[in-house]
Amino acid sequence: MRRSAASKKKSDSITTSTTDLFRSASSKATTKEMDRIDHLFNQYANISSNLIDPEGIEELCSNLEVSHTDIRILMLAWKMKAEKQGYFTQEEWRRGLKALRADTINKLKKALPELEKEVRRQSNFADFYAYAFRYCLTEEKQKSIDIETICQLLDIVMGSTFRAQVDYFVEYLKIQNDYKVINMDQWMGFYRFCNEISFPEMTEYNPELAWPLVLDSFVEWISEKEA
Amino acid sequence: MEPKIIDFEQGWDYIETGITAMKRQFEVPVPEITPEHILDLYTAVYKMCTQRSPHDFSSQLYQKCCETMEEYMNSTVLPALNEKLGDEYMLLRELLKRWSNHKMLVRLLSAIFHYLNRYFIVRESLPSIEKVGMGYFRDLVYNKIQCKVREAVLALVDKEREGEDIDRKLMKRVLEFYVEIGMERYEQDFETFMLKDTASYYSRKASSWIQEDSIHDYIFKSEQCLQKEKERVSHYLHFSSEPNLVKVVKHEFSVVHENQILEKTHAERQISLGPLAKIFKQHVTDTTINAKEQVLIRKVIELHEMYMVTECFQNHTLFHKDLKRAVAGSDALLATFCDRIILKKWGSEELSDEDIEKVVIFLAYISDEKDIFAEFYRKKLALRLLLNRGVSDDHERSILTKLKQQNRGQFTFKMERMMTDLTLSRENQNSFKEYVASYNHVAKPGIGLTVTLLTSGIWPSYKTFGINLPNEMVKCIEVFKEFYETKTKGRKLTWIHSLGTCHVNGQFDQKPIELIVSTHQAVVLLLFNTKDKLSYNDIQTQLNVGHEDLVWLLYSLSCGKYKILIKEPATETVSRTDVFEFNSKFTARMCRVKIPLPHVNDRKKVIEDVDKDRRYAINATIVRIMKGKKALGLQQLVSECVEQLNQMFKPDIKAIKMRIEDLITRDFLERDRENPNIFRYLA
Numbered sequence: 001m002r003r004s005a006a007s008k009k010k011s012d013s014i015t016t017s018t019t020d021l022f023r024s025a026s027s028k029a030t031t032k033e034m035d036r037i038d039h040l041f042n043q044y045a046n047i048s049s050n051l052i053d054p055e056g057i058e059e060l061c062s063n064l065e066v067s068h069t070d071i072r073i074l075m076l077a078w079k080m081k082a083e084k085q086g087y088f089t090q091e092e093w094r095r096g097l098k099a100l101r102a103d104t105i106n107k108l109k110k111a112l113p114e115l116e117k118e119v120r121r122q123s124n125f126a127d128f129y130a131y132a133f134r135y136c137l138t139e140e141k142q143k144s145i146d147i148e149t150i151c152q153l154l155d156i157v158m159g160s161t162f163r164a165q166v167d168y169f170v171e172y173l174k175i176q177n178d179y180k181v182i183n184m185d186q187w188m189g190f191y192r193f194c195n196e197i198s199f200p201e202m203t204e205y206n207p208e209l210a211w212p213l214v215l216d217s218f219v220e221w222i223s224e225k226e227a
Numbered sequence: 228m229e230p231k232i233i234d235f236e237q238g239w240d241y242i243e244t245g246i247t248a249m250k251r252q253f254e255v256p257v258p259e260i261t262p263e264h265i266l267d268l269y270t271a272v273y274k275m276c277t278q279r280s281p282h283d284f285s286s287q288l289y290q291k292c293c294e295t296m297e298e299y300m301n302s303t304v305l306p307a308l309n310e311k312l313g314d315e316y317m318l319l320r321e322l323l324k325r326w327s328n329h330k331m332l333v334r335l336l337s338a339i340f341h342y343l344n345r346y347f348i349v350r351e352s353l354p355s356i357e358k359v360g361m362g363y364f365r366d367l368v369y370n371k372i373q374c375k376v377r378e379a380v381l382a383l384v385d386k387e388r389e390g391e392d393i394d395r396k397l398m399k400r401v402l403e404f405y406v407e408i409g410m411e412r413y414e415q416d417f418e419t420f421m422l423k424d425t426a427s428y429y430s431r432k433a434s435s436w437i438q439e440d441s442i443h444d445y446i447f448k449s450e451q452c453l454q455k456e457k458e459r460v461s462h463y464l465h466f467s468s469e470p471n472l473v474k475v476v477k478h479e480f481s482v483v484h485e486n487q488i489l490e491k492t493h494a495e496r497q498i499s500l501g502p503l504a505k506i507f508k509q510h511v512t513d514t515t516i517n518a519k520e521q522v523l524i525r526k527v528i529e530l531h532e533m534y535m536v537t538e539c540f541q542n543h544t545l546f547h548k549d550l551k552r553a554v555a556g557s558d559a560l561l562a563t564f565c566d567r568i569i570l571k572k573w574g575s576e577e578l579s580d581e582d583i584e585k586v587v588i589f590l591a592y593i594s595d596e597k598d599i600f601a602e603f604y605r606k607k608l609a610l611r612l613l614l615n616r617g618v619s620d621d622h623e624r625s626i627l628t629k630l631k632q633q634n635r636g637q638f639t640f641k642m643e644r645m646m647t648d649l650t651l652s653r654e655n656q657n658s659f660k661e662y663v664a665s666y667n668h669v670a671k672p673g674i675g676l677t678v679t680l681l682t683s684g685i686w687p688s689y690k691t692f693g694i695n696l697p698n699e700m701v702k703c704i705e706v707f708k709e710f711y712e713t714k715t716k717g718r719k720l721t722w723i724h725s726l727g728t729c730h731v732n733g734q735f736d737q738k739p740i741e742l743i744v745s746t747h748q749a750v751v752l753l754l755f756n757t758k759d760k761l762s763y764n765d766i767q768t769q770l771n772v773g774h775e776d777l778v779w780l781l782y783s784l785s786c787g788k789y790k791i792l793i794k795e796p797a798t799e800t801v802s803r804t805d806v807f808e809f810n811s812k813f814t815a816r817m818c819r820v821k822i823p824l825p826h827v828n829d830r831k832k833v834i835e836d837v838d839k840d841r842r843y844a845i846n847a848t849i850v851r852i853m854k855g856k857k858a859l860g861l862q863q864l865v866s867e868c869v870e871q872l873n874q875m876f877k878p879d880i881k882a883i884k885m886r887i888e889d890l891i892t893r894d895f896l897e898r899d900r901e902n903p904n905i906f907r908y909l910a
Contacts, residue, residue, distance in 0.1 A: 210861035
């Protein structure tokens, strides 16, 4: 039975308009979300540079009720793929908050535990760990980080999961004289060390393998301490 | 008219007569055959070969020629040799005579039958007359008597070994004969047996000597035997026999009696290295060479004879390890010892240049970490060269040449360059002199300046400190700079005044004395030309020298053996409140006095330098290996590194790991993502 063209049109127009409505609603929603994100950005950003600078980040942290040395801020930076330590650009901000679906401070606060879970997934953590190192390279051609910063970073990044290893390693780094800086290879080596070697027995550790020398010395130092 | 056809019988008759005459010539030294005759014979052959068939007798002539040679071997040559079998010399002489005759006969026959050789033989693909002749000699003569010939030769060789004089020229010709017959014959019929004979000869000798003689004498005798055998090769054996011969001798002496040698060594304690090492360590730090040290030197020279010169035992594992163990860790001491030996040819017992060389070479040989030894040696050498001490240039060069032969790689590179620098410097100085002489400028430099140019990087780096030079010196330096600019552009001159020497005339009350001082010392002294008394502060202000260095300078001039300056107060040390006065009352027995400034030995610096060099070396080696292999596991990289650097030092795994990490930071290498034990080369 042939339907009347007019009625088809009618239904068409209804469908179309619904789609349109839906589309415009979601885009409106998206645009609205983005607006809110931008609005949030502006609350913390420095007007002249259009970046959230260290001051802004501190304010953000206090609003989120986390310390600015909390690992979750670092995780947030990771989610944003922020390049420069202490600064968030608008693009980075948008990227991070959009991914977290947070457009208000409260939503952002609520998103943090979920973010942490995500980062701590084995598949992501190595990447996050490497990111943490890179994030601290402030100068252009810088390849290594000074011992003091490394100690702080270790505490932040690995302190909750590998407390003992971090404590011992930090102690060692502070008293030794051979190394004034740590490079990416050594940094990643420590991560492997925590994951592969039982602590404090360290029976699996073999200095003849290609462990970074600083870890060889670290292990030696521990065994001398125990003796 | 047609030329007359020569009939075969006739023709051959004629030819045969000629040949017989030739043969007779060998027996009776009367020339029976003339060149014209030969030509006639040739013509006869020619005719007989070019006559038209059936008178072309090429084939028959060929046959007859061969037969006549064959017949000659059997009827004359072999019997003649068989007669002489009883006496070695007679046999060998006869052999050579017959061989020589044979060659001549073949030559003559080839000449006469030349036409045959050229056409008939080629056409019929037959062996040439020469070939046939040689074949006959070999098969019909040589093969029959070669055993006897060999026995004769070896008997003479043994006689010579026992000390008898033999006819070497004859021997040489006999062995040349072997080679002419064929190198294979030389090797199979002679050399093999000669080597066997040598082995059994020396086996007997070695067995009896090892029982009777001291280890010292045994080693020396073995060396003498080896030497004699080598001489034998040069006198008459074929040169290709040398390696095998040497091998046999060495084997009989060192390998066969290895255990006994070891026992003897320990039993006799003649080469006990423990006490030797102790003496080294004790006495090298003494400043005077005493009797005990003389004994030590003698011992080292003895050891040199034994280990370096006696090829039989060189690098023999038995001794090598012992030696190195005894002096492990003393490389710096060894080099210092070398320096002292070279500098002091002492009193009662003069050491010859050769002796000094032996000691140096030996000590270099036994040093364990060659790069430390080399570095200390280089530093000492530099001072010897720059301060004109020690032995002649030729002698230093001779030592360097021997060190170079002994050690592969870069051991002597810098040192040789240093010596070249000095030679160039001297040439340069001559040009400079000429330049100054032709200097038209009014302000010609008033004092003579001799400059030694050192290429940076080749010489050890020397510390020097700046000082405000007096005008006279400044002028000199300016002139030299000008001169140097004319020779080369764009080079920077850094003046090392701490190594410079000045001759300063001191007008003292009693008599003028020439003072030989360092440049720095001279500058201090010259201040006193304007004022007799100067305070420490005055001096420091005028010269702009750091406190430590100035104290050192003033000390040498006022508190040492020769007090050119009087220090107030006359305490043992120099302080900032001191005042210095020109000591006009100074005098000495000689008219020329050297005021020494002790050079800091800076041993720590040398070790630092060596460590630095080692780091570069390891880096370069790792890069080289990784460039080739692209990816390599740590263990393999370490073992390859150790192997490549083994000549100079043994790098430990820690050092290598450190360098790898450095290379990772510098983006030469990266760790493999999958397997952290593997490294990759980053292009």
